[in-house]
Amino acid sequence: GYAEGDAVLAELTELLRASVRPDDRVCRYGGEEYVLLMPDFDGIQASLFADRLRSKVAEHRFTVEGTSKSPSLTVSIGVASVGTDAPHPEALLELANDALRIAKRSGGNQVVHGGR
Structure with a gap:
């Protein structure tokens, strides 16, 4: 629920x-x-960190108080970096959102770097 x-x-x-x-x-x-x-963080560092984070989330067992449930979950991550990828904050967020949509449509549980 x-x-x-x-x-x-x-x-x-x-x-x-x-x-x-x-x-x-x-x-x-x-x-x-x-x-x-x-x-x-540049784009490469951000993508590497995002992939480590994706793995960490996938390996984590979450707890639900008052139940014996221990659900796992995966995350899709869209990465964008300032500079060559996006000249201003709005463009940066748009690139990250576009990359996130691609990651989700491609099956999820992955990292996609926008602008590449």
Whole structure:
């Protein structure tokens, strides 16, 4: 139900926050989408990090309080980087969203870098 889904998303948020550097930002963007802002990462570093994060989420067993459920989940990740990929924040978010849609349409549980 909704309460279980919210609990899993809250645990996912904590997993994401524990996985990033102190100056990085994890922001919930929509119902089941997140934006990670990672200063000083180029596109290659961001893609490598995103793939490690994707694996970490897939291997994690989430908990649902009051039940014996231990669901797993996978994530699709769209990556975009400032500079050559997108000249301004709106374009950056659009590239990341486009890459995310491609990752989902291609079966999910993968990382796609936008603008490449």
